[in-house]
Amino acid sequence: MLHAEVGLQLGTLALDATLDAKAGEIVVLLGPNGAGKTTLLRAIAGLTPLARGEVTLDGAVLDDVARGVHVPAERRPIGVVFQEYLLFPHQTVAENVGFGLRARGVDRVHARARALEWLDRFELAAYADARPRSLSGGQAQRVALARALAYTPRLLLLDEPLAALDASARGEVRRDLKRHLASFDGIRVLITHDPLEAIALADRLVILEEGRVVQTGTPSDVTQRPRTRYVADLVGVNLFRGRAKAGLISLESGSTLQSAEELDGDVFALIHPRAVALHRHRPEGSPRNVWRGRTRSLDLQGDRVRVAVDGELAIVAEVTPAAIRDLALAQGGEVWVSVKATEISVYHA
Amino acid sequence: MLHAEVGLQLGTLALDATLDAKAGEIVVLLGPNGAGKTTLLRAIAGLTPLARGEVTLDGAVLDDVARGVHVPAERRPIGVVFQEYLLFPHQTVAENVGFGLRARGVDRVHARARALEWLDRFELAAYADARPRSLSGGQAQRVALARALAYTPRLLLLDEPLAALDASARGEVRRDLKRHLASFDGIRVLITHDPLEAIALADRLVILEEGRVVQTGTPSDVTQRPRTRYVADLVGVNLFRGRAKAGLISLESGSTLQSAEELDGDVFALIHPRAVALHRHRPEGSPRNVWRGRTRSLDLQGDRVRVAVDGELAIVAEVTPAAIRDLALAQGGEVWVSVKATEISVYHA
Amino acid sequence: MTPERPPLPVIIAAAVAIAFFLIPIAGLIARAPWATAVEELTRPEALAALRVSFVVSVASTILAVFFGVPLAWLYARVAFPGRDVVRALTTLPMILPPVVGGVALLFAFGRAGLIGPVLDGLFGIRLSFTTLAAVLAAFFVSAPFLVLTVEAGLRSMDRRFEEAARTLGAGRWLVFRDVTLPLIGPSLFAGAVLAWARGLGEFGATITFAGNLPGVTQTLPLAVLVALESRPEVALMLSLLLLAISAVVLVALRDRYLRLA
Amino acid sequence: MTPERPPLPVIIAAAVAIAFFLIPIAGLIARAPWATAVEELTRPEALAALRVSFVVSVASTILAVFFGVPLAWLYARVAFPGRDVVRALTTLPMILPPVVGGVALLFAFGRAGLIGPVLDGLFGIRLSFTTLAAVLAAFFVSAPFLVLTVEAGLRSMDRRFEEAARTLGAGRWLVFRDVTLPLIGPSLFAGAVLAWARGLGEFGATITFAGNLPGVTQTLPLAVLVALESRPEVALMLSLLLLAISAVVLVALRDRYLRLA
Amino acid sequence: TPSLGRPGEASAAGAITVFAASSLTDAFTKAGAVFEGRVPGADITFNFGSSSTLATQITNGAPADVFASADEPNMQKVVDAELVDGSPSVFAGNHLEIAVAPGNPKRIAALADLARPGIIVILAAPTVPAGRYALESLNKAGVSLSPASQEIDVRAVLNKVALGEADAGIVYVTDVVSAGTRVTGVAIQERYQVIGRYPIAVTRSATKPTLAHAFVDYLLSSDGQQLLAGFGFSRP
């Protein structure tokens, strides 16, 4: 059980966030650049002092500002993988990986043996006696990961551990990581920028924006009911906020959306890009929401194309490359947009 | 026009690669960790000396080992964004961004004005007078990007410029980058680990493995006809190599695959995971390729699940979460695999 | 960064060291003849010595920076043959008893020295008994301190920042001025302070090479030495003046130093 | 890294500096009485002075490291009130003319000094005119060099490595020993060499505080000075011996220094 | 044979430390050796330094048995501090001489020649005895000159002349004698002479006062005086 209530001010950042994580749980912290994710991690690790709040891990109080408790970083059973790796330049790769063991009193020979096992697992055995300086970016990050995993902390804090890994290695390391993380009952808090990764790894997502937790829940909670534009962008859906009355949603921009759901009050309206249809001419028939727009950009994503359309409502549609050809869509071109009322899901804001 | 033939030895890396890029082209360099991508970039930038080969840019010889030509890094019209950012810690963010202009004789006032414009564009105006130390990881990387873009080099080398950006910013910065890159006729060589990104940005992909170029071509060339396991993994397809005779492909592992295409000789056989069907019992009917396996892992990817199956042939299948439920698939469980002969595309090795 | 709570052994060691340095200085202050202080210190000889000391120590520090930084750069960056031996030889003036250093300077640049006559013949430069000689003596004993410190700084800095600057179009000089120098700032500052301090306290080489002429080559330490022979109280007073000046300079410069660091 | 081609102005400045340092040393070598060298240097007084110098300089360097590194750490890391003033005061021994430093030490630790009687009364320690006094004199003048250099090193190191070590479970001491010390290696080495060199060449404070007793406090520089009174050739020879020792030590240590950097 | 002055030869055995002015280095080293040869068991250690340094050391508790100063004011400091056993005796004098380069290339014959233009003259600083005496001597001769340097001690004057840095300097006869062939001495006329006086005393804190007095007595004896004369010292 990790319970962290962290309040502090650092430069322009006012961090005021609560993070809870249960044993066995993998919590993924997501948020835009500068949201304070790294700072929150550092506070939990004991590297940045709190101004308010408390941190407890498995019942042990690590920080309690009110009672003046502060356990120093080195006495917290917490492993950290830093965003900038921070491998010791004067030690070999194996010494780096063995450092945590040595610090815990394991003798040189055993520490080295265990380090070598870890390097093996990360396919870095050949670099055991190299200096970190001679590693590539991705290799360095894998060493940092191995270093934090090599002793077994009860809480692992990982700051974008997979960012510098190439796509092919990433899958494997992620599986390795998942496997290893699964093999002990510790708590894992992980920062990643990759929403796919977040969804794949997370038991629970915590979304941090400007120092505050704006949403938390299981990946499917969060992806199905995003509550901020940032999360919506992340998940790749269109999100609007407004006031609903008998199926008619008045948006802040002044436009309205017709939905099939009956929910009154302040609501979010979510539209999946797949549900947004594009037409060359004003469409006939059932869709209740129809407006004219202008394509702002086209983005190939895998085997689909995301089309951002400006207009009365700015919205993103997802279509097939074939549709692009059929519609003769181009940047800046005119287009009609339609969304069926049944495709708009509505939930309380 | 960039033409780089780079031969050199650095530690365990033997780099021997040729890279060509035309004006206006965006070349994306992809390759596993430690393949030598950064080293190749450094060689082109003039930071790592060549042992063999030459580098010419727009007709100007920058390096020619045979003739003893070496233009120093500072006289190459090349901008570099480093993987580790390398922002000057003793300068403010604005000074960092203005550095290239100052080095080219622009006075302090104008350099600052231009730097501020750039910072504005990257939504970093508030940090103009901050020190890099106080930036978050993603902010630092955006500053590094702005710094390399602020003067207009004829060749831009970007080493994973978007890796530390959060997903929401990434889309925008990528669009910005694309837009800016499009606005001048320079050449752009970019390293990224994100295959989606590579495909979205690249006019041409160059795949580097163990210091050698193993494949090059347009994104669709490469994704449709991968030539190494690394590329196949990247693209997310199954790739087998074998000898074909009248539709029957004998793989190196001893198994065979039946394909609908008639192509004899050394071939690659490519199977899209979507084309791999999974069954609880031996399937009846048309599929020519049927075998039994055991699920190794399950990976949720967006709204689909990738299932890795070990067996006579190790293969990855892509199914819906519903199918997982129906099949009662679990890690280590038994499963039948079938692939239709028509779903196997074959091309010369 | 967490503010550090210093471990006890460190506190004890540091406290012992501080006490060891402060007690003698307290002793000096206690024994100084404060009653006549103002009178003693405003005597023309004292003021002249102060002026000479200022000129000599500042000039030799400037020389040390101008010649010492390139030398340190060469040692840290260019692997020329015999580097280790040359470096060791140019470090020796630190070790040489200063009086012997002065004798060596006389052998080299004196009226009857190795190249003194050459300098005189070619350029009409006569060093002996001039302020320039005092500057050179101070430079000779103090520059190696700067060289060693700056070299250490250059060796521990991250050179990739220089590479980044080069790719941004900065030539050697710009890289050096705008990237290397600021990055080794603390070391350069420390080196310059060391050299300045050593130059300010210098007397053995100065008296031997440049002589002791009030207003020309008589620096404060020489004035102290001379006074020590007959009027030790005055010597103490002059020493305290020297200390006060250095203390003020050190505390004042500190600000700048801290900003660099 | 590209091997650097040094820019011309750097070469010129460095060459002038090297020449300036080497010519006097060449002068010393040229004028030394090589014919009687062996005989002079193996006289018992010379050997005794050599032994005393070795013991004194090594002991004072060890003291400088043991007390100077904590002090530098305190100055670089702990913002205690009055830090700048204390630091300036403990830097002063570098500037004080050594003879005055010796007088100050006598005032403090002499038999009739401020705390000399206390030491004598409490512990029966009498410092003056013992080898320990010579060690303390050398420590007094040389330790500030180490402190300043190490502090500069500590200030320019990247402290996040220490944070990483702490998260790996390393306590203060381990962090200090396994991370901080190796990272400031070049500075610590440079500081120790500076302090050793200053201690080896020390004479003014030693002769005043510890006296000039052959075999006890007469170090090589004191022997040089004594010889200079009557037999300057012997003094030269002894100086060259001092130089040779230092040169050998400096070149030999270089290897280790380079590995650290 | 030396007069031991106190009864009982056995009490003469032991070690004493003699603090002596630098200019006595050669003479006392020799005298010490002779004395040790004559008094079995005697062991003399010398601490040579400038008279003022030695006086400071002694007044701050340095373990001296005998103090031989190159001038009277420094001895007086020790006397004033009541650290002297009995009263000091002057055991030697030292005449002034002009030191010039070997062979006297500038042909300097008298004090008056020092004022010739183009002659670089250096003196000891007026705060040290040799410098004070030199000024007195020049005054007596009615010569006024501006020295190129006021050296911290007489030895520095000698060295600069020996190294050719200065053309002439006023030093003690004993310095010219110990310098051997490195300089030539030019005598100063008797009427312009100023003579330095060297007092010696046993300290109150002497651990072996008998032996200390014995050494002082030896220096004052005719044997001692003869030995000192060999180094250029005159009788007091």
Ligand SMILES: Nc1ncnc2c1ncn2[C@@H]1O[C@H](COP(=O)(O)OP(=O)(O)OP(=O)(O)O)[C@@H](O)[C@H]1O
């Ligand atoms: N030492 C500091 N001094 C001043 N400001 C700081 C400091 N540390 C962090 N900040 C500010 O706090 C904000 C959050 O930083 P943090 O590193 O926690 O962000 P992040 O969420 O990890 O971002 P990223 O995803 O880009 O790494 C930034 O805007 C940064 O400017």
Ligand SMILES: Nc1ncnc2c1ncn2[C@@H]1O[C@H](COP(=O)(O)OP(=O)(O)OP(=O)(O)O)[C@@H](O)[C@H]1O
């Ligand atoms: N200075 C050096 N000394 C020794 N080996 C080096 C040096 N520089 C690079 N290497 C080796 O070269 C290989 C390639 O390094 P490089 O940084 O070019 O890889 P990369 O393709 O950029 O990898 P990544 O995607 O992880 O950044 C690495 O295995 C590394 O060990």
Ligand SMILES: [Mg+2]
């Ligand atoms: Mg971060």
Ligand SMILES: [Mg+2]
């Ligand atoms: Mg790389």
